[in-house]
Amino acid sequence: MPPMAKSLGRMSWNLTGSWRNVTPVIDYEKCTICMLCWKFCPDLAITCTEPPQIILDYCKGCGVCAEECPANCIDMKEGL
Ligand code: SF4
Ligand code: SF4
Numbered sequence: 001m002p003p004m005a006k007s008l009g010r011m012s013w014n015l016t017g018s019w020r021n022v023t024p025v026i027d028y029e030k031c032t033i034c035m036l037c038w039k040f041c042p043d044l045a046i047t048c049t050e051p052p053q054i055i056l057d058y059c060k061g062c063g064v065c066a067e068e069c070p071a072n073c074i075d076m077k078e079g080l
Contacts, residue, residue: 009044010058016043020061022076024054030073037065037074056080 026037031051038046045058046065054065066074 010055015057016060017057020059020080022061022078023080024059024065024074025077027073030071032071034070036068036070040064040068
């Protein structure tokens with residue numbers, strides 16, 4: 001398998017959660033389950049479930065999900 005392909009996804013060698021200093025928190029009262037956060041997360045750290053869940057072991061805190069959420073229901077909180 002090429003090295004780039006091996007680095008993608010939720011794998012034991014790809015635990016990017018330790019990079020995080022801000023943490024996304026979903027307000028499920030506002031979530032419309034559109035799944036754009038799942039689609040945009042570069043680390044596949046969001047489950048394709050209803051509602052989506054953030055798997056913090058793989059979340060590096062980049063904030064892409066919060067930026068892309070059309071319902072504006074993901075807050076990036078300080079800390080882990
Ligand atoms: S992008 Fe926002 S509204 Fe859509 S599923 Fe994710 S948290 Fe919910
Ligand atoms: S902040 Fe959001 S988009 Fe970035 S890695 Fe974490 S869950 Fe994925």
